[in-house]
Amino acid sequence: MKTEEIEVEQQAPATVPEPGRLLSPLVKGVMISAVAGTVVLGGVLPVLPSSSERAVPPAAGSAGRAMDAAAAGADASLPDLTALIRERESYLRAHPRDDRAWAVLGAAYVERGLRTADSAYYPKAERALQASLKTRPAGNVDALNGLAALADARHDYRAAKKWGEASLKLAPKRWTTYPLLIDAYGQLGDYKAVDRALKTLTGLRSGAAVMAREGQVYRDRGWREDALASLTDAAALASTPSEQAAYLHRAGELTWERGEPTEALNYFAQALAADPDHYASLAGKGRALTSLGRTTEAVQAYRSVLTRQPRPEYSLELGELYESIGFGDAAKAQYGLLRKRVDADGANGVDDSLLLGRFEADHGDPRAAVTRLRAEWKRAPSVQTADALGWALHKAGDDKEALTYAKRATDPEHGGTVRSALIAYHRGEVERELKLDGPARRHIGEALRINPAFSPLLAPLAKAALAALGDPPAGRPDKARGTGANAAPAPRPHAAPRSSAPERPESRRPASQSPAARPTAPVAPPKPSAPPAKPPAPAKPSPRQAPQTPKPPGA
Template sequence: MVRPAGQGDDARPPGPTQRAASAVGRGAPAAAVDLSALIADREQWLGSHPRDDGAWSVLGSAYLEQARRSADPAWFPKAEKALKRSLELRPAEKGNHDAMTGMGALANARGDFGTGKRWGELVRAQAPQRWTAYPVLVDAYTGLGDYKAAQQAMERLVELRPGLAAFMRASQVYRDRGWREDAALSMEHAAGAAKTPAEKAYVMYRLGELAWERGEAAAALRQFEAALRADPGRADALGGRARALAGLGRSGEAVRDYRMALGRGSAPRLALELGELLESLGRDDEAKEAYAVLQAAASRGSVRAAEDQVVLGLFEADHGDPADAVRRLTAEWSRHKSMQVADALGWALHRAGDDEGALEYAKKATEPGLRSADFAYHRGIVEQALGDGASARRHLEEALRTNPVFSPVRAPLAKQALAAVGEPPPGGPENLRPPTPWVAPELPEPVRKPTPTPKPKPGAARPGAEPKPSPSPSGSPSASAAAKP
C-alpha cells in the first residue's frame, strides 16, 4: 500500500543542516559546509529556545565533529559546554542518551578513554539495545588496550545496526588483530553503506591507510586521491597522499602536499613526517622548521590526544630529549595501555639506553597481532642492541616485507641494520647442529624366535609319510599301485 501524499510531505532532498544533523547522529563524518550550516542553525535556535536539551546535544556533537575535521582542540571546550548544558536540562538519570553518548565520544577524542568507557557503559546499562553506545565503547576499549572487549562490543554493534559506523569499527578491530583481508573487506562494506560525499571520502581515506600499511604505495595513492575528489577539504587525506608520494619517490610533490595539509590544521603526525622527509633529502634547515611546530605544541601543552602524545614522544626520542620522552610516555602508559603507546615507550627506553626495558614494551606492541613496519623495526633494533641477532634479523626482515618504504629515514636504517646482522650461518641454528659428524649407532641383532610347527589335523597325512593308496572299487589296491615295480 502507498499512502497518498500529505500537505506536510516534502520530496526535496535534505539540505546542509539536515545532512549534517543526520551524520553526527550516526557518528559519521560530515562535510565542512554542512557542519557550519548546522552549527549556525542550532546556535540561532538556542538563542530563542535555550531549554531545548536535544538542540544542545546536537550542537555539542557538531562542535566535536568540527574539532575532528580541523584537528583543532579549541572546539573541545565548546562541545563540552554544550553537552553539559544538555545534561543539566535533562540529566542522565532521565535517559538523555544523546548527550551521554556525545560526552563519551568527546572523551575518546581527547584521549581520555577511561572516561569514554564509563559514559559508554552507562548508556549500555540504561538502554542495552541502543546501538549508538557501542561505537563509543569500541573506541574506548581499543584506546585502553582491551582488544577482546573491543571485539565483543564491535560484534554487538554489527548485530544491532549493520551500517557505516559498524563496518568502520569492524575494520578497526580486524586491523588491530592483524587480519588485513578482513579489515579491508569491512571497510569496503562501509564504502557501500556511505551515502554522502563526506562519508565516502572518509572511507576512501581509511582504505588508503590500510593499503599503505600493506606496503602498496600506488594503491594507497589512488585511494587518497579518490577521497580528495569526494571531499577536497580533508586534510588527513591530503597528508596520506603526501605519505604515498614520498614512498613512490616523488618527494617534491610530497613536500608540497604536507605543507598544504599543515596549512589546514596543525596535525603533529604530519609535522613529524614532513620533518623526517626533509631531513632525508638533506634539507635540514627546513626540517627544523617542521620540528618547531611539534616543539611549540609541546611547550604550550596543547597536545592532549593519546595519538598526539605518542607522536610527540617519538619525536623527542629521535630528535630531542629521550629522557623527556620516557617520562611523557610512561605517564601515558599509566592511562592507556595500547599497542601504540607500548611501541613508543619501548623505543624511547631504547634511545635512553635501557634496552632490556625497551624489549619488554616492544613485545607488548608486536604480540597482539597488528602488522606494523614501524613496530617490527623498533623491536628489531632493540634486539640487535641486546645481541640477539636471530630475532633482530627476523623482525627487520618483517618490517621491510610489510612495507619497504614505511619511512624515508627508518627504512634505509632498517636495511643497514639488516646488512650488519648478516645472513644466518649455513647448516641451521647452532643449537640444532651436532658438534661432530653423525655416525650411525651399532644396534644389536634382533632375537629371532623359532617358528612353531603346526599340529596335523585328524585324518591328515603327517609330514614326510607316503600317502596311502586309495582303495579300488573292488576293495583291492588300485591298478596304478599294482603296476609299481
C-alpha cells in the same frame, strides 16, 4: 555575542553529574554519527527533539543535510556541519532550555574539531554538553554519548569508557554508543572488550558505518584482507560523499601499511574526488608519495594539508621527510610547529603524550620521552604505547627493559597482532643492540617485507642494519617468519565470530562498482540498498620514479 558560538557558562553546572547516578528510564533511540575518519573515529549528532522543549527541526538545506547524514550514521560534509552549528547556535539563543539542541551543538563542535584539527572547539563542546546535562540531568543519553566522543577526541580514554558505559546502562541497544567504546577499549588495551563490543554492534546493526568499524578492528588484529574487504564494502554502501571519503581513506592507509603505495595513492585520490575537504587523505597522499620517492610532490601535499588541518603528527611526518633529504633547518621548523600545536592542544584538554613521547625519543630527549611514556602506559596501556615506551627506552640506552615492552607490543595475548613495519623494526633494533642476531634479523627483515618504505628516516637504517647482520649461520638458518605477531599471519585469539559480521555477497558485485575503477572522477554515493562493491583488484605498480629533491621552503 559572537555568531560562531554560544557561551554557556550560565547554563553549565558547576560539576557534571556522575554517570553512575543517571538511573532514569530509557530515552527514545536517536541516530548519531558512528564513524568520522582520523585519529578518533566517532562523532555524535542526536537528532530528535527534547522532551523539555520541543526543538524546531533544522531548516532545509545544509543544516538539514547534516542532520540527515547523522540520522543515517554517516559523515556530513564540512560546509553542512558548519551550517548545522550556526543553525543550532541561533536556535538556542531563543530556546536555551532545549537539552537535545545543546547535545546536538556539543556533538557538532566535537566533530568539527576533529575534522579541522582545531582543538579550540572542544571547550565549546564541553560547555554545550554540560548545559544539556544540567537541563536534563537524568536519562540524557545524547549528552553522555557526546561526552564520550569528546573524551575520545581528547585522548582521555578512561573518561570515554566511563561516559560510554553509563550511556549503555540507560540504552543498551543504542548501536551508536558501541563505536565510541571500541575506540576507548582499544586504546586502554582491553582487546577482549573490543571484541565483545564489536560482536554486540554487528548483532544490532549492519551497513556502511558498522562495516568500517569492523575493518578497523580487523586491521588491528592483523587480518588485512578482511579489513580491506570491509572498508571497500563500506565505501560502496556509503550514503554521503563525505562518508565514502572517510572509508576510502582508511583503505588507503591500510594499503600503504601493507607496502603498496601506488594502490594507496589511488584510494586517497578517490577520497579527495568524493570530498575535497577530506584533508586526512591529502596527508595520506603525502605519505604515499614519499614512499614512491616523489618527494617534491610529497612536500607540496604536506604543506597544503598543514594549512587546512594542522595536526602535529603531520608536522612530524613533514619534518622527517625534510630531514631525510637534507633540509635540516626546514625539519627543525616543523618540529617547532609540532611543539606549539601540542601546547595548544593541551590548553584545550587534549593529551598528546603518545605523539610527543615518540617525537622526543627520535628528535629530542629520550629520557624525557621515557618519563612521559611511563605515565602514558599507566593511563592507556595499548600496543602503541608499549611500542613507543620500548623504543624510548632503547634510545635512552636501556635495551634490556626496552625488549620487555617491544615483546609486549608484538605479543598476541596482549593485543599485539597488528602487522606494523615500524613496530617490527623497533623490536629488531632492540634485539640487535642486545646481540640477539637471529631474532633481530627476523624482525628487521619482516619490517621490510611488510613495508619497504615505512619511514623516510628509518627504512634506510633498517636496510643497512639487515645488511650488517648478514646471512644466518650455516646449518642454522633463521626461520622465514619471526616469532612475533608482526612476523607471521596473526592468530585470532579473541576475535568476534565471523558469523557476527555483516555478510558480503561478493558474487553479486558488478565489476563496475569497484572503487578502483574510478581513480580520478568524483564518486557518486550509491544508494544504501545497492549491493556492495567488489574490493579493487591490485593495480600493477608503476616503475618507481627517481627521487626528486624539492627546493627548501621559501626558495
